[in-house]
Amino acid sequence: MQFIQLPAFNDNYIWLLEESGRVWVVDPGDANVVQDYLEKNALSLEGILITHHHRDHIGGVSQLRDWAQQKYGQSIFVYGPSSEEIPFKTNAFAGGEEFSLLGGAVFRVIDVGGHTKGHIAYYLENATPPRLFCGDTLFASGCGRIFEGTAQQLFDSLQRLVGLPKETLVCCAHEYTLSNLRFANHVEPNNQALKTWSERADTLRAEGKFTVPTTLGHELEVNPFLRCHEPSVMASAAVNAGRDLQDPAAVFAVIRAWKDVFK
Numbered sequence: 001m002q003f004i005q006l007p008a009f010n011d012n013y014i015w016l017l018e019e020s021g022r023v024w025v026v027d028p029g030d031a032n033v034v035q036d037y038l039e040k041n042a043l044s045l046e047g048i049l050i051t052h053h054h055r056d057h058i059g060g061v062s063q064l065r066d067w068a069q070q071k072y073g074q075s076i077f078v079y080g081p082s083s084e085e086i087p088f089k090t091n092a093f094a095g096g097e098e099f100s101l102l103g104g105a106v107f108r109v110i111d112v113g114g115h116t117k118g119h120i121a122y123y124l125e126n127a128t129p130p131r132l133f134c135g136d137t138l139f140a141s142g143c144g145r146i147f148e149g150t151a152q153q154l155f156d157s158l159q160r161l162v163g164l165p166k167e168t169l170v171c172c173a174h175e176y177t178l179s180n181l182r183f184a185n186h187v188e189p190n191n192q193a194l195k196t197w198s199e200r201a202d203t204l205r206a207e208g209k210f211t212v213p214t215t216l217g218h219e220l221e222v223n224p225f226l227r228c229h230e231p232s233v234m235a236s237a238a239v240n241a242g243r244d245l246q247d248p249a250a251v252f253a254v255i256r257a258w259k260d261v262f263k
Helices: 031-040 061-072 151-162 177-187 192-206 216-222 231-241 248-261
Strands: 002-008 012-019 022-026 044-049 077-081 091-093 098-101 105-111 120-124 131-135 169-172
Touching: 002 031, 012 031, 012 169, 031 044, 031 061, 044 061, 105 151, 151 216, 151 248, 177 192, 177 231, 177 248, 192 216, 231 248
Parallel strands: 022 044, 044 077, 077 091, 131 169
Antiparallel strands: 002 012, 012 022, 098 105, 105 120, 120 131
């Protein structure tokens, strides 16, 4: 199976999964970039995976569905979260369910509410290495804003992801890495792994290259939102909050709110 990463809008990524000329696309906010790629490479669209209902993730669904109907003479599949309204959804999934695509790729659905209440992630467990398509839940060195859920909900969601194999590739939906790193370095100014990664990320972006996917193991070293049990993160959060913090979930709530206003 091939994995294709298409930039869209200012900082979105649309992921394509291709096997023997058949394609599934993850969170196509922009239909045009997907259509152009499929046309240029003579690929056939079979279905769409949606993580959550925000416009920059579902905006291209209707156009792609109509285009595929006209081009192939048949409808495509649209998989999405069971508890969110997704246009033209054909199959609804909740955490714990599994399905297979493209001749044997096995996906496990993980509930990752918080950014939106019904947000899900798709974990491709039988790829080498495994891949996690996590939408706006986990980013390189950051995590999603809380729009509909709670800090506790998003913390719990990230803890579910922490349990995945460290070699898992985190295929997130945005190139937010440099801004995330500015905050992460403020929280943990003495984290050497974070300093090294910041220099590497700066170089990659200066060269016009992507900083994602990263691995889950890497995120555990440099992402403050996965490090809320670390004394360095707890200490920074306590200073920001003006009180002692011992509970990692409380630390997460503080640094998530802090990130919202960080300049």
